[in-house]
Amino acid sequence: MATEVFMPKLSMTMETGTILQWFKQEGDEVEEGDLLLEVMTDKINIEVEAYASGTLLKTYYEENAVVPVQAIIGYIGNEGENVPDAAPPVEGASEAPAPVALEEETEETAEAATEYQANGEKVRATPAAKRLAKDKNVSLQEVSGRGANGRIHKVDVEEFVKSGPKATPLAKKVAAGNGVDLACVQGTGANGKITKGDVLGAGSTQQVAAPTSEPRRVKMDGMRKVIADRMCQSAYTAPHVTMGTEVDMTNAIQVRNALLPIIEKETGYRLSYTEIIMKAVAYALRKHPEINVSLEGDYIVYKNEINTGLAVSVPNGLLVPVVKNADQKGLAALTAECKELGRAARESKLLPANMQGGTFTISNVGMYEVDMFTPIINQPESAILGVGRIAEKAIGVNGELKLRPMMTLSLSFDHRIIDGSPAAAFLQTVKRSLEEPYQLLV
């Protein structure tokens, strides 16, 4: 009896997953524990292992297909065993009805699968666009629509067809990673579609592409789309107010210099200002619970835990891993955790649990020559702290002009549920605890 391969449910809120790539193809031998496929949910990619040994008898979905969780996406069994030609319907459908497409014949299933965008939403396209896409064998998923809500019109499909090389999502990913221009790659797939193999083959003989007058058009991938949607949702629902203050970092620098060797010896990681700021923020949030809140319907929810998210820049976007209970952790623990989460984020190895439960976010752009900015709140949180660089500035100290290492903090908060005065009080606590860091010992 063949064993089903399910689309795993990787988090409480996950409803669909996008198949990024199959590491095994139909007919391949699979050992339990082998990496079988890569799945993207929300913003993160997860490698899924096989939980049975045998032959991969069937895979029902192409790469880039969006599939509901718990749907059967393939079978592992003994060679020659019979398995259904079409993907079986999702079991326990009463809970969440399976898309109708899953009960259709194979071709329809494949077609329906391409009608979902990477974020799980149905592709919006006019009947005329759909008809043309069918004629030209174009997957609407790859076409970007100019109409309202991204609706794809006939002209979008026409331009997509004209715009030249078609490539599989994996080929595009590999091409982007290797710096290969797809325009210079000869495709060997169906209808001249460029596959991963074509890209790898072309990588060595890559010539510099002749400049063209056409601008480069890149379809937003899953993470970009999620970021775009969340930024809009936050910016357009929460009235943002941003207030800034300058912090004299003289004492914080001394603390860092004193603790750096100690923490490095203990954890192997180097303490940075990010962790000191996180410590100060967690301390201030404990003192100002009215900032550690979330708006849920008509209720303001005061969060018990102080979980600080840390914005981490990754090659094609941004991720916010969360340090749980930051207020209960010392600088050594914070340093180790921040560094490990940062590395996991950059290597696309974050687990869903690493990104959930945040109550406040810190976004540090101090490595650039930037003083202040207006960060957008990471919903459903209600405030975010933007951190600028530390730079020497002339300030007045007791009637004298002194050069001091100054840093600007920019606090954006959701003015629906946080008023200016408590936000200012919170920011002042952060500022003072950084200027007099021994407060953090109390």
Next chain:
Amino acid sequence: MREITYLEAVREAMSQEMRINEDVFIMGEDIGVYGGAFGVTRGMIEEFGPERVRITPISEAAIAGASVGAAMTGMRPIMELQFSDFITIAMDQLVNQAAKNRYMFGGKGKVPMVVRTPSGSGTGAAAQHTQSLEAWVAHVPGLKVVQPSTAYDAKGLLKAAMDDDNPVVFYEHKLLYKASGEVPEEQYSIPLGVADVKREGTDVTIVATAIMVHKALEAAAELEKEGISVEVIDPRTLVPLDTETIIKSVKKTGKCIVVHEAVKFGGFGGEIASIIAESEAFDYLDAPIRRLGALWIPMPYHPEMEKAAIPQVPDIIQAVKDTVAFR
């Protein structure tokens, strides 16, 4: 060719027919020396006499009932309602008698009558004298519904309506009575159920009725300056409806806007949009079908508010631009 007004075209169609067909006569309120509410029958009583231009009491139910009876007993009556709003009073006779009798008598009787009646706003006549209720009668199998937009169409369609052996509701738009156009002097007939492409175009189809045909043409002329090519289709008769011409046009342009003066909600535009969506034109649609119609309110008395309540040229231009820009 000579030009006459829409009003004169209606009168001429009736007079010419009455001269050659003894069975045709007209009934209505104040249609004698006074010439009817808008003067359409002025001079007719002098030519045809009170037997054939019959002034009735103020009872639309009686006019309609008498017309049904006359039609079933061999005459070909034309009845005039002063304002199409009052068709509500004639409704039982029209819906339950005129529309049904031929069917219920197994074809042994027929009801060859024409209900002529002015509709529409723009005269500041307030909520009870400005409605466009054509969708009400279009909904009833057995009634034909005509909405001419030009003097030429009015004369030819009225001839076809008088020749038809079924009851025909013939809507004349008040504001079009004074619109002039080239009209042949001799009798001619425009078959019911044949739409007219009033302007050819390639980018967007506008299906417009009655006075909205003119507003759509005005909008199309403006849009042409911006390089947008608009096709304007005038169905001319809602029942029977020339779906073929509409579908053919939408297949060509891939975009459609339906404009009528009647209240948009529940209006005939919904029927046209649905027919397109159900047809083979669906696969050619490259933008949502839009409908423009009056707001869902009783028509205001104030002339400015009256204008604001129904689609105007700038509204049509905007709708076309939104559709073309895929907004």
